Amino acid sequence: MSFMKLAATTLAAACLALQAQAADITIRLAHLNPEDPFASHSGAMGAVFKSLVESNSNGRIEVQLFPNGQLGKDNEVIDQVRNGLVESAISSSGGMAQHYPLVGVFDIPFAFPNIGVASKVITKDSSFGKKFCSDLEAKTGLKVLGLLDSGGFFEFTNSKKPIRTIDDMAGLRIRTMTVPTQQTLVDSLGAKATPMAWSELYTALQTGVVDGEMNPVPIVAFAKFDEVQKYLSLTNHLITPYTWTMNEDFFKSLSPGDQYLVSWAADVATDAGRAMSRVIEASDKGLPALAKKMEVNTVAPEELKKFADASQPAVRKLIEEKFGDEGAQMLDALMTSIDEEKTDF
Known part of the structure; x- marks a missing residue:
């Protein structure tokens, strides 16, 4: 190996070591779907969230992604989040129903006239979304980071x-x-x-x-x-909804600045996931x-x-x-x- 290549390799290794030392907070985020951000909405959400959190914290917060149900069935992963074994999860209504049965109200058929209305209602900022998320948080002890549709009708x-x-x-x-x-x-x-x-x-x-x-x-x-x-x-x-939650104690342990970063990044990532569903529907x-x-x-x-x-x-x-x-x-x-x-x- 030439001196220049050796120097470059040494420098890269040193940078990686510094990054590893700098990441003093880890957020493990699990979901059911492919990691490819162009294959699923939760894949897009995970990719955007990881990029925004890590870059805006200068690597001080690391986001580890666990797609494809790597950590278990949906309801099992929510259990892990509630117990603090995993920090965060993006979950289907099927998994959430075993922890918060009232998610079943979304199963009233033919209620939404079109995807535009659904996108405005199935969000934590709508009049219904605020009521739904507040009740879910009170009954599960989870912090809701995002609410969106499961990919379309x-x-x-x-x-x-x-x-x-x-x-x-x-x-x-x-x-x-x-x-x-x-x-x-x-x-x-x-x-x-x-x-x-x-x-x-x-x-x-x-x-x-x-x-x-x-x-x-x-x-x-x-x-x-x-x-x-x-x-x-x-x-x-x-x-039906996908609900993005985080362990409440973990969220509260973050500094106010880091809470803002995590919440902001989740908002942007949720918008990206919602948009990606529409792109996938219309694409090849x-x-x-x-x-x-x-x-x-x-x-x-x-x-x-x-x-x-x-x-x-x-x-x-x-x-x-x-x-x-x-x-x-x-x-x-x-x-x-x-x-x-x-x-x-």
């Missing part, structure tokens, strides 16, 4: 037939999250809800344990469900790519009304029975917030 995929009418749902075994409201939604449409963890889903679809599932287009794409599902039916029947990584391998159909509006008429009352009844006045009030707050954001075109 849910659609149905299956391996048996295209879904064009509500009658086509009959007998299909559809995987849901382990959330009672989602199970009721699917059952009310004539299908058979089969709750299971995300980590088990691909194999279950591949082996025929379930016939289908429901997820936003970006999730169907990055999970490669086109490899094990033939039909994609666009129903836009549901949109989203619906156009799936349409090359799957038979895609859009359910007609008159048929969607039949879906809504069958499922909305059933899910509302469950929410009111399961959560009482508290559930009814939270659901009413959600619907009011949606009405506030509706725009006539």
Whole structure:
């Protein structure tokens, strides 16, 4: 090795050593999805958050990313955050439901008229978002850093037939999250809800344990469900939240300046994640790519009304029975917030 190369190598090693010494705070951030920021919204969130926090703290705060469910199932990781074993997590409603069941109010089907309204409501700064996040924090002891949609509207995929009418749902075994409201939604449409963890889903679809599932287009794409599902039916029947939380004691242990940095970086990263979902939906990584391998159909509006008429009352009844006045009030707050954001075109 030449003297110049040796000097450069030594200098690089010294810089790395200094960086390691300078990082006196570590934030471990876990999520379910791919790390690639161009493949999933939580991948984009993690990448932006890491970049902003580390650069603006001059490396004093290190962010370690744990994508693809590396630390366990969704609900297990939330347990780890609550117990201080992990500092932060971006979680689906399925994982959060086992810690904060009222997240199920989002499962009222056909509530959001379009993605624009959903983007304005499913944020911690909306009138509903403030109520929702405050209640979640009070009941779980978690600090909410961000709230956004899970990647877009849910659609149905299956391996048996295209879904064009509500009658086509009959007998299909559809995987849901382990959330009672989602199970009721699917059952009310004539299908058979089969709750299971995300980590088990691909194999279950591949082996025929379930016939289908429901997820936003970006999730169907990055999970490669086109490899094990033939039909994609666009129903836009549901949109659920991803909740970004942090261990409250850890957050409080940070200096006021670092709290501001973490909160600001999370806000920017959440916006990036929301935008990335829209980009993926419209790009060759989203619906156009799936349409090359799957038979895609859009359910007609008159048929969607039949879906809504069958499922909305059933899910509302469950929410009111399961959560009482508290559930009814939270659901009413959600619907009011949606009405506030509706725009006539």
